[in-house]
């Protein structure tokens with residue numbers, strides 16, 4: 001019985017997030033969008049994750065404008081975004097009214113599929129976003145991602161339990177999200193089979209990275225085991241810390257019962273364009289060719305690619321880059337102490353930074369970040385394994401432990417935020433930029449206004465709001 005495998009192209013989001021620190025500009029995307037729309041992909045992952053932050057912080061771009069541009073050029077292909085549950089696209093928990101509004105505006109501006117995950121696999125942190133996605137008059141697919149990791153608790157049964165909760169919460173599809181490239185082909189088979197059996201009504205999408213060199217094997221085995229969709233990246237932005245190449249996966253499935261139906265000749269044109277970008281990125285230093293190498297260290301230290309480069313830069317700042325191996329060995333221990341959180345934003349940063357502190361101060365937990373205390377206190381949700389009460393006490397002292405849903409203690413915040421930036425608002429979505437990245441958004445709003453009223457590129461005298469004479 002033939003089953004057409006659906007392909008999600010990640011070139012416009014995860015591929016460049018994984019390889020060039022999310023620095024692909026809308027201008028870089030524009031020349032190829034119309035052609036991407038004609039390929040027949042199931043979806044284009046093009047928004048969310050780190051793209052929003054990067055637009056505002058580094059590229060001086062309005063992320064909403066980018067989304068609308070992509071939608072204009074790709075009316076026939078579903079657009080997909082990555083959404084960190086109650087953390088939205090930021091790093092803390094937001095009130096429900098913010099989460100609902102971000103979902104609503106994302107869909108209104110062109111998003112068709114919202115892939116929602118929680119770093120702790122805590123279903124409580126997903127409910128508001130799922131419900132909001134289901135509330136868009138059937139315009140949005142609510143896809144919920146299981147953050148895959150390994151460790152004593154992470155058996156197939158653990159994931160099956162979570163998958164059932166995801167189905168009960170109303171998800172339209174389910175993604176196995178292997179952000180750190182920890183899946184092996186054999187595990188993919190057992191996991192896909194187990195999840196498929198538990199929630200046969202939900203399509204399963206496989207997301208894995210190439211870091212350890214196993215991704216294409218995992219995808220192929222996963223498809224044979226019952227996965228319905230796979231995430232790939234067009235070859236110039238594939239491999240290394242990115243994904244399996246789109247063309248290779250299409251070729252591998254061609255003529256089999258799982259044929260994707262995509263045309264390799266048409267994909268060659270897409271490849272040709274992205275090859276020019278790749279050359280440009282290598283030349284400018286944005287793409288470090290070492291990112292494209294295979295590194296099975298990921299399997300040993302279980303650290304996602306982006307986290308590895310973060311750890312290295314933190315150590316460099318402290319002049320202690322020679323202690324990287326010690327830090328990498330400390331990461332799993334900190335993770336164990338903190339109740340085995342999967343390592344994905346924001347837990348990857350929290351655990352990583354704490355591991356760096358533990359090593360460079362020469363004494364474990366001598367210094368703890370507020371975020372680490374928050375994680376141990378349940379402020380990010382329920383950890384997969386309860387934190388040892390003795391350890392908890394040592395880290396947080398008399399600080400209150402959060403038992404329920406962290407967002408339950410957050411008052412609505414949209415109106416207050418709108419008031420704070422009233423003078424800058426040019427579109428309804430601006431409040432969401434400010435909510436998630438307050439300082440960065442204000443800088444962006446100011447630059448935006450200056451560009452509008454600037455004469456001959458002169459900057460506005462910010463204090464007096466006049467032009468220099």
Ligand code: CO
Pocket residue numbers: 014178179207209
């Ligand atoms: Co990813």
